[in-house]
Amino acid sequence: MNAATSSAPLTESAKTESVPEGKPVLAILTIDDDIQLFRGNRHNFADLIETGRELGYLAYVVTVRNLKLGRSRVLGYTYRREREVWVKGYFPKPHVVYNRIPQREDERLPRVRKKLMLISKYPGVKLFNRRFFNKWSLFQWLNKSKATQPYIPETKRLTEPQVLTSMLKRHSLLYLKPIRGKAGVGIMTVKTQPEKHLPYRLQIQNEKRSRTYRCSTLQKLWERIKAQTDALGEPYIAQQGIALASVNDRPFDLRALVQKNETGNWALTGIGARVAGNASITTHVPRGGEIDEPEKLLVSVFGRERAQQVLAQARNAALILARQIERSSKHRLGEMSMDLGVDTTGHVWFFEANSKPMKFDEPHIRRKSLERIFQYSQYLYGRLRQTKEGTVR
Template identity: 65%
Template sequence: MESLLPDHEGTEGLRGNGKPVLAILTIDDDIQLFRGNRSNFADLIQTGEQRGFIVYVLTVKNLYLSRSRLKGYVFNANEESWSQQLMPFPHIIYNRIPLREDEMQKTVRDKIKACMKDPRVKLFNPYFFNKWHLMEWLKQSKMTKPFIPATRKLMTVNGLSRMMKKHPFLYLKPESGKAGKGIMTIKLQPEKQMPYLLKIQEDRKSATYTCGTIYKLWARVQKESSGEAYIAQQGILLASYNERKFDLRALVQKNELGRWEVTGIGARLAGSASITTHVPRGGMIEDPEKLLSSSFSNEHARKILIKAKQASLLIARQIERGSGQLLGEMSMDLGIDIDGNLWFFEANSKPMKFDEPHIRKKSLERIFQYGTYLTKSKTEKAGGA
């Protein structure tokens, strides 16, 4: 095997022989070489190769900015196996580190920061989003502020009490949560002897508790949150299908011009015993037009979908502006209330695979459309597209 070159000498000549080079960044793993969704990585490698890219999986441990070649993992489709090879230094790094706790490691954050300062490489979507930061960024624009439910940091029992007086139905969400993990709901039922109804999301169902006082409620919430930072958010009465709540899931990505575009919008129907619509928590994938048409007229449903696409683009631009970082994609959860109003719930900088075939195909292609743009443009500024 060739030795790794210790410096920048000959870098441009080695960078894919004129082909753009994209590295999928993840974390190494002692047992399975690297972490992440292997089938997604394999799909990305195959799509990239079809579009004239060299694509490989790169772990943070093997990312050296001083070297011209890096140890990367490539996929052999015929044998369905992975092997390590020396690969050219990338033009683009696509951050797919799967877990927040991995990304929070100092060595990982330091490498990502170094990449963001290096003029030879473009790294996009550097970090997971924080739910509180998202709400703060979106409140800064009069265009996106109307989509935000009332949101507060969950700090004290008095703060919770004040919010419940304004909003008798609340969602409690971990600031750094993912895929519906750790979500709770509180409903105030003043006519009942135990007026506080608390639901806690478990794997595919929810556990229910009733509390007689705000202080007992607070103690239970504190126990469940285990000291993790939470936000409290106004509960929205979502439209439903067969008495099951649903919301929309939008995938927004940048195109070959470096501009945000809606790749697709799907719908997620809550599980029968779940308080979220996330598929890992028992939610189901559904057709958005079918679900919307069950609650509204066909014409109204069509208008809601158009508005959802327009809102997704506004929100994506404002999140990028607020973050000050280079972003290339995000998924977002949008709720439709019983009156047809649109609400933003959260965005994810590491979108999970969309299972709808037409969205999936386009989402893979768009990564490389944006990659082509990044290789041509060395001067794009965050928030400008």
């Protein structure tokens, strides 16, 4: 483990860094930690700070506790790659705050919510990506628009057994997902197989493995599902299962990264593909999924001409979906990642969006994603200089 991810205490202080002329100061916001000083993906933070230096920007990590907007200097942390150490010091008050608080539980703390509210209303400072998304809210937002409705699988709140029964009458495969889930933990699939003695197949994915049950009746199926939802302590949604395109009997989906650019508009930073692992419900890489090239996979299923059409549809859908999500959220967003599925006919479906995207492993997407954070920050800084109220998005 190197210092970019280490929790070792800091042993030195950063020298005061000057503010580059005509460029914003970017604060990467996270939450404080009594043992390792701050939480979050330190490798990602270090890459952001280093990219900022290369592009001529000042960026640093700051915790909710230390971000005191009434002061001209802020206690924060920077990374020295040449020595692989994190150092603390005082930095200029930020013009732009990029919310990277890593856990939903942290973001829901009253003191954190209060600080995020304060930042969002503070003159002279622009905050983006204020909070995590809620799966149920996402589908409600996207169902409001005729432009996004075609991409949305049927989705209901899983509040009672009748919801399960009615959806199984229409769909032989359902996905059951925790509303505030992360990394696929707690996802379930229900498949009806009427020809079998035990016609209901339930698969549950937990942190380390997945388990499969077969049930003889809807009542017994519901009891199994209820035990899982109660154990996780999260409300669930039930979603129409989509028969995904697959290669060698392994389904795949697309991961799109959309970010605001230097003009403040949504742009596609990149799109990757993830192939499901054997016996895994999801395509997450930690669960045996593999990274692959979207075009190669689509060509192998649909042929070159149709693959180009499907990929163009996916790229276009990502931007349409991002604009509708931001409008409905009523908060300024700067980036989001999306899980998009392609069914066996080539239709594109929306499954999920994440306002705190994980690092993309594809090098060309990764580099561009880091640069776009500063391009959008520069745009926000320009708007700040045009209006003292900071009311323009």
